[in-house]
Amino acid sequence: MLKINNLHVVIGDEEILKGLDLEIGPGELHAIMGPNGSGKSTLGYALAGRDGYEVTDGSMEFEGEDLAEMEPEERAAAGLFLAFQYPVEIPGVNNAYFLRSALNAQRKARGEEEVDSMNFLKTVRASLKSLKMDEALLKRAVNEGFSGGEKKRNEIVQMAVLQPKLAVLDETDSGLDIDALKLVAEGINAQRDGKRSFLVITHYQRLLDYLTPDRVHVLSDGRIVESGGEELAERLEAEGYAFLEETSEA
Amino acid sequence: MSALLEQLAPEAALAEDRYADIRRRAHQRLMQHGFPDLKTEAWKYTSLRLLEKRELGSGQGESAGAPEALPFAADVIHFDGGVLRNPPAELPTGVRLEPLDPAELVNVDYGDRAGAMAWLNLARFEQAWRLVIESTLERPLVLALTMPAGFATAVHPRLRIDVATGAEAVLIEQQHDEGAGLVNIVEDIELQRGARLRHVIHRRNAESIWVQRTRVSVSADADYRCHALELAGRLVRQDLAVHLLEQGANGEIDGVAFIDSGQHVDWHTAIDHEVGHTTSREAFRIMADGSGVGVFNGRIHIQRGADDSHSDLNTANLLLSDKARINIKPELEIYAEEVTASHGATIGQLEDSALFYLRTRGLPTEDAMALLKFGFAAAPLETAEPEVVRNWLIEELQAVL
Ligand SMILES: Nc1ncnc2c1ncn2[C@@H]1O[C@H](COP(=O)(O)OP(=O)(O)O)[C@@H](O)[C@H]1O
Ligand SMILES: [Mg+2]
Numbered sequence: 001m002l003k004i005n006n007l008h009v010v011i012g013d014e015e016i017l018k019g020l021d022l023e024i025g026p027g028e029l030h031a032i033m034g035p036n037g038s039g040k041s042t043l044g045y046a047l048a049g050r051d052g053y054e055v056t057d058g059s060m061e062f063e064g065e066d067l068a069e070m071e072p073e074e075r076a077a078a079g080l081f082l083a084f085q086y087p088v089e090i091p092g093v094n095n096a097y098f099l100r101s102a103l104n105a106q107r108k109a110r111g112e113e114e115v116d117s118m119n120f121l122k123t124v125r126a127s128l129k130s131l132k133m134d135e136a137l138l139k140r141a142v143n144e145g146f147s148g149g150e151k152k153r154n155e156i157v158q159m160a161v162l163q164p165k166l167a168v169l170d171e172t173d174s175g176l177d178i179d180a181l182k183l184v185a186e187g188i189n190a191q192r193d194g195k196r197s198f199l200v201i202t203h204y205q206r207l208l209d210y211l212t213p214d215r216v217h218v219l220s221d222g223r224i225v226e227s228g229g230e231e232l233a234e235r236l237e238a239e240g241y242a243f244l245e246e247t248s249e250a
Numbered sequence: 251m252s253a254l255l256e257q258l259a260p261e262a263a264l265a266e267d268r269y270a271d272i273r274r275r276a277h278q279r280l281m282q283h284g285f286p287d288l289k290t291e292a293w294k295y296t297s298l299r300l301l302e303k304r305e306l307g308s309g310q311g312e313s314a315g316a317p318e319a320l321p322f323a324a325d326v327i328h329f330d331g332g333v334l335r336n337p338p339a340e341l342p343t344g345v346r347l348e349p350l351d352p353a354e355l356v357n358v359d360y361g362d363r364a365g366a367m368a369w370l371n372l373a374r375f376e377q378a379w380r381l382v383i384e385s386t387l388e389r390p391l392v393l394a395l396t397m398p399a400g401f402a403t404a405v406h407p408r409l410r411i412d413v414a415t416g417a418e419a420v421l422i423e424q425q426h427d428e429g430a431g432l433v434n435i436v437e438d439i440e441l442q443r444g445a446r447l448r449h450v451i452h453r454r455n456a457e458s459i460w461v462q463r464t465r466v467s468v469s470a471d472a473d474y475r476c477h478a479l480e481l482a483g484r485l486v487r488q489d490l491a492v493h494l495l496e497q498g499a500n501g502e503i504d505g506v507a508f509i510d511s512g513q514h515v516d517w518h519t520a521i522d523h524e525v526g527h528t529t530s531r532e533a534f535r536i537m538a539d540g541s542g543v544g545v546f547n548g549r550i551h552i553q554r555g556a557d558d559s560h561s562d563l564n565t566a567n568l569l570l571s572d573k574a575r576i577n578i579k580p581e582l583e584i585y586a587e588e589v590t591a592s593h594g595a596t597i598g599q600l601e602d603s604a605l606f607y608l609r610t611r612g613l614p615t616e617d618a619m620a621l622l623k624f625g626f627a628a629a630p631l632e633t634a635e636p637e638v639v640r641n642w643l644i645e646e647l648q649a650v651l
Contacts (some may be wrong), residue, residue, distance in 0.1 A: 048610045051602065076612035086608035092625030098611075101621065106612035141625065158611065 001026050001166055001197045002047075006058035009039075009046045009222075016042045016223035019058065023198075024166070029188075029198040031208055031233060034219035035241045040201045041085050041221070044170045048082040049075055062166065076102075077109035079165030083155035083172045085201075090142035095154070098142050099124060099161050106162065120161075127160035130190070131183050148175045156187040167191070168199045173207040185210030205237035254302050258370060258404060258432075263617040268272040269378065272355045274337035276372035283363040292364040295545040295577050296487055296516040300459055306432055307403045311625075314401075317394035317424055321645075322638035324390040331398060332405030332433060333377055344417070350378035350410050367461045367487075371406040371436040378408040383419045383447075390450075390639060397458055401429025409437040413472075420639060422450040427483060430457035438465050442470035443496075444532075448635055449476045451505075452646065455483020455533040462487045471498035478505035479643050481650055482513040482542070491520040494528035494559075503532040504630035508650060509574070511540030520549040526557040526586065533630050536567045537623060538574035546578045550590070550593070554585040563593040568626050570600065594630060618651040 002024040009017035034040055047060060049072040060067040062080060070078065073189045088126050089184045090098065105116045128135055131153045132207055143151050152172050159167050169188070185207060200211065207231065208216070216233045218226040220241070226232065231248060265273070285301075287498050288294035311331040325342040326373045327334070341347060347458055355378070358370040366431035383391070395407065413419055427433065453460070460483055468474045474492060501521050521530040536544035567576045578594045600622050608618035627647055634640040 022352050047608075050606055052290055071615075072606065072609035073612050073614050076610055082610050084607065088601075090604055090608070090622065092627075092629050093621055098608075099620070101617065102608070102611035102613055105614060105617060109614075111611065162611065240288075 001020055001028070001063060002199070003061040004058070005061075007043075007046070007055065007060060008040055008057035010054045010056050011042065014106075015056070016222055017046065020219070020223055022217065022224060024197050024199060026197060027192070027194040028214040029192065029200065029211060030215045030217060031200045031211075031213040032217050032219050032237055033202060033233060038219045039222045040219055041170055041202075041209040042107060044082050044085075044168045044201065045104040047075075047080065047168055048072055069130060073105065074109070075164075076164075077106045081162055081164035081167045083152075083159060083167065083169040085174070087143050087151040087155055089144045091144050093142050095140055095142050096121075096124065099158065102158075103161055123161055124157065127157045127187070131156060131187055133157065149177070149180050152176060153180065153184060156184055160187060160191065163191070164196070164200065166197045168201070170201045171203060172200075173202050173204060178206075181207060182210060205233040206232045254285060257306065257646070258374070265376070265646050269355070269513070270353050271523040272352055273373050273375075276369050279360075280373055281367060283366055283369070285366045286363045287489040290364050292518060292547075293387045295543075296485070296514065298459075300485055301432065304402075304430070304432075304459070309403060311401045311403050311405060311431065312398050312534065314396035314398035315426070317392075317396050318426065320392065321642055322390070322575045324392045325387075326392040326394055327381075329393065329395040329407060331401065332395060332407050339452050341555065342389070342391065343388060344383060344387055345391065346382040346384060348380050348382075350380040350487040354410065367434055368463050371408060371463075371624040374404070375406040375408040375436075378410070380410045380412070383411070383413045383417050383421075385414065387417075390422050390636075392422045392424050393433075393616045394424045394597045395426070395433075397427040397429040397431065397433060399428040401427070401431045401458065404432040404434065406434045406436075408435070411437065411439045413439070413441045413447050415442040416444045417442075418446040419448070420448040420636065422452065422639065425451070425453040425455070426553070427455035427460060430484075431460045433461070435462040437463070438467075438487070439474075440467045441469055441474055444471045445469070446473045447475070448639075449474065449641070450634065450639060451476065451478040451480070451488075453479070453483070453486065454481040455486060457484040459485045461487045464491070466490070466492045466501070468480055468492065468494050468496075468501055470496035473500045475502040476504065477631060477643065478503070478507075479631060479646060480505060480507035480515055480517070481646070482507060482515045484513060486515045487515075487518075489518045489520075491522065492530070493522045493524060494530065495524050495567050496527060497527040499507075499528045501528075501530045503534065504534075506535045506627045506630045506647070507537070507544055507546075508627060508647070509536065509538045509542035509544045511542055514543045516545035516547075518547045518549075520551065521561065523550075523552040523556040523559040523561065523586070525553075526555065526559055528556065528559050530561045532569070534565045535630055536565075536576050536578070536625055537570060537627055538568070538576050539570035541571075541573040543574070543580075544576040546576075547581065548579070549581040550583070550591060552584045552589055552591065556586040557588045559586060559589050561589075561591040563591075565595045567597040567624070568599065568623070569597060570623070583639070623651045624648060
C-alpha cells in the first residue's frame with residue numbers, strides 16, 4: 001500500500017526528515033510515536049503534498065505510484081487521507097456542502113458518478129451519530145467555532161465519508177477525553193476491513209489500546225529508530241522516550 | 251474639465267419642459283463647481299478622467315431587450331436603456347408610478363463639486379419618476395435597468411421612491427450593463443413611519459461608467475435593509491447614504507463586491523444617526539482579483555444629541571492577486587452620549603493552509619479557491635430575505651466564482 005524509502009524532507013533550509021523508511025501493507029494499521037518536533041506531522045504533510053515540504057531524496061510510493069509526482073487532490077482521489085493535527089477552519093463554507101463537494105470531486109477524478117444526495121446524507125448522518133456529534137454541525141461552517149474535540153471528530157467523519165484506502169491520522173487523539181477517544185477508535189475500527197490501511201500518529205499509548213496496531217514505530221529526529229509490536233508502545237508509555245538514547249548509544 | 255461640461259451638458263440641448271428651470275439652475279451650479287478631481291476628498295481614489303476620454307454621443311439609447319428572468323415570481327418595471335419607454339400597463343396592487351412633481355426638485359442641493367454628478371443628473375435628466383408603495387407588496391418589485399451592447403451615450407435616470415406608513419416591500423434593483431456609456435442615477439428613497447424596505451442592488455456591468463447616488467430617509471420605527479451584490483464593471487461609483495431621522499429608525503447595509511481586472515468599484519456609504527434611539531449595522535466585503543481596484547468608504551455619523559444610538563460597522567476584504575488593490579476607510583464620527591459604536595476592518599488574502607486542507611480532501615485548486623472565495627463573499631448575502639431572493643443572490647455569486 002505505502003512504501004517509503006530513505007525519505008528526506010526539507011522545510012526552508014532545514015532538513016526535518018532524514019532518511020525515513022516505512023512500509024505499510026494492505027489492511028495494516030501502523031502507529032508512529034515520537035517526541036515533539038521529531039517530524040511526525042512533517043511526514044503527514046509530505047505524504048499529503050503540502051507546499052514547502054520539499055522531498056530532496058528518497059521516495060514515497062502509494063499503490064505503486066510515486067506520490068511526489070501527484071498534486072494533493074490527486075493523492076486524495078487515489079485514496080490517501082490526512083486527518084490534520086490542527087484541522088483548518090473554513091469560514092462561510094457549509095460543512096455538508098464541503099463534504100459533498102470533496103466526495104464528488106474525488107469521484108469525478110476517478111471517473112465515477114456523482115454521489116446520490118440521499119445516500120450521501122445517510123452516510124454522513126450515520127457517521128455523525130456514531131461519533132456522538134450533533135447533526136447541526138452539518139449546517140455550520142467547516143470547523144468554525146467547533147470545540148477542539150469536535151474538530152478532531154469531524155476529521156473522522158470526513159474519513160468515514162471519503163473512505164480512503166490509506167488514512168494518516170495525525171494526533172487525532174490529542175485533547176480528547178476518554179469517551180471521545182473511544183468513539184474515535186470505534187470510528188477507525190469500523191473502517192478496518194482487511195484492505196484499508198492506517199497510519200496512526202500519536203503521543204500516547206491509550207489510543208492504541210483500542211486499535212491493536214500491527215506495527216509500532218518510533219520516530220526520532222527525522223528517522224524511524226525503533227519498530228516493534230504493541231509492546232513497544234507499552235514500553236514507551238512506561239519509560240518515556242529516554243530509552244531511545246540508550247538504544248542508539250548501544 | 252470645462253470641455254467635459256460642454257460635452258455632457260451643452261446648454262443648448264436642455265429640453266424645454268416643466269423641469270426646464272430646474273435643469274437650468276442645476277446646470278449653473280455644475281458650471282460653478284466643476285467636476286471632482288483626485289483632490290476632492292470623496293473622489294480621492296476614483297477618477298472621472300475616463301469620462302473625458304470617452305466621446306459620448308447624445309440622444310436616447312437603444313432598447314436592451316428584456317431583462318434577465320428571475321427564478322421567482324416578481325413584478326418588473328423595466329427601465330430599458332435607462333428610460334421607461336412604456337409605463338407598465340398594469341402595476342401591482344399598492345404601487346403607483348407617476349412623473350415627479352417639479353416642485354419636489356426646486357430646493358435640492360448637492361453641495362460642491364463632490365456632488366457634481368448629481369448636479370449633472372439634475373441638469374440633464376430626461377425623465378423623473380415617483381414610485382409610491384402605498385401598502386405591503388405580496389411579491390418583490392423589480393426595477394430592472396438594462397443597457398444594451400451598443401450603448402455609448404449618457405443617461406441620467408432619476409427616481410423617487412416612497413414607502414408609505416406601515417407598508418412592507420422587497421425592492422430589487424436589477425442592473426445590467428453591456429455598453430460603454432455613462433449611466434448617472436439619482437434616487438431618493440423615503441420610508442414613512444413603521445415602513446419596512448428590503449432593498450436589493452444586483453449590478454453587473456461591462457464598460458459603462460456607472461455613477462449612482464442613493465439617499466434613504468428613514469422615519470420613526472421604520473426599517474431599511476440593503477443587500478448589495480456588486481459584480482462590478484469598468485467604473486462603478488455608488489453612494490449610499492442612509493439618514494435615520496426619527497426614534498426607532500433602523501438602517502442596515504450588507505454588501506459584497508467582486509472586482510476583476512479592468513474594473514474599478516467605489517462604494518461610499520454613510521449612515522447618519524440624526525436623532526437618538528436609532529440603530530444601524532453595516533457589513534461590507536470586497537474581493538479584488540487581477541488588476542481590479544476596490545474602494546470602500548463607510549461613514550457612521552452619530553450627531554450631537556442622538557444619544558442612545560447603536561451602530562456596528564464591519565468591513566473584511568480579500569486581495570486575490572498581487573496586482574489588485576483595495577482601499578478601505580471606516581469613519582466613525584460620534585458626537586452623542588450613551589452610544590455604542592463598534593467597527594472592524596481587515597484586508598487579507600486567501601489562506602494557504604485552508605487551500606491545502608481543501609485540496610487534501612480532493613478538491614482541485616480552482617474549485618478549492620472558488621469555495622474559499624464563496625465562503626468569504628456569501629456572508630453578507632446570507633441575511634437577505636425572502637429566501638428566494640437570498641438563494642438567487644447566492645447562486646449569482648457562485649456563478650462568477
Ligand atoms: N513550516 C515550518 N518551517 C520550519 N520548520 C518547521 C515547520 N514546520 C515544522 N518545522 C520544524 O520541523 C520539526 C518537526 O516538526 P513536526 O513535524 O511538526 O513535529 P511533530 O509533529 O513530531 O511534533 C520541528 O523542529 C519544527 O520546528
Ligand atoms: Mg505534530
